[in-house]
Amino acid sequence: MVTLTAHAQKLTPADRMKTNGGKLVIQPVMHASLVLQWNAKTIWVDPSGGANLYTGLNSPHIILLTDIHGDHMDLKTLEALPIHNAKIIAPQAVIDKLPARMKAQAMALNNGDKMEVMDIHIKALPMYNLPETADSRHPKGRGNGYVLSIGTKKVYISGDTEDIPEMRDLDDIDVAFVCMNLPFTMDVDQAADAVLNFKPKVVYPYHYRGQKGLSDVNAFKAKVEAKNRKIEVRLRNWYPAL
Template identity: 50%
Template structure:
């Protein structure tokens, strides 16, 4: 009952009835504060025509969360989009990397070097080469590799 769930309408619509009362729905560009955390919904989307059916602009969100003086970015299932590259002051970024829905290690590293977070955790990377991503990012950011997917 104290759990806070923030989701786009497309996700909230699929939630079990018992969970719906806990969900705050957000659209791109909207902000809310919950439990002392400011949350801004930012775009996540595919760019190629063949993949727009998966993630068109406005269907889902990435999120920038601010708390304790830190800025944390969660990319959502996105491609290397201009909105990601334009981010500023990100302390920790969780960047997706998994074709066919998101980015290659090269695309993710290129975007990360541009918005330059202090620390990056690649996630949703099943089958992607995280060591290659880390090498491509180089010294621009600290890349922390974790086994999110399990062996």
């Protein structure tokens, strides 16, 4: 777990991608937090780091939470944001830790489960550390990665995971957000090897701040592109406060 705080600042510019239902807008926010917009719907993923990071962004229709740690389920940030009309989708372990008001907005989605919300198909995938041990920071079954089907695009959000078989088994992923920070998830070599295996069309290194600072995302990009130039690695600033 990495504790993050931020002051009001300009976020990195959003990217846009065509789909059959209009443009998919991809807004990096901070660390594990991002915002997706499509077909007049707004999805917030793991909003954290302070409500001021979300100033000027559309209020969410859907909030996806991946895990119980504070850089994913940040109650102080959630309580300060205009989320009253949003559907919160999260694994049961996360919902169990939400205050009563947020529990009333929440729908449980556990590993392997699927649901459709506002024309967006959502599948929950495992995210966990290897080897699997009793004292793992991220035991299998507690947290979720997600695959979203948004128009014609499939978007993978890794959450806190290592190079697990469930990630390697993905196919036809258009956009992937892949973590890489030791000792919490995986290193740059593991992340690059996994990406080269499941071959997303576009990959964003995110969640790359660890105990010893930022992972070398330029090295990640070089490793991926050296072996598969068809995978576009997009480097964006996920730590605007630094």
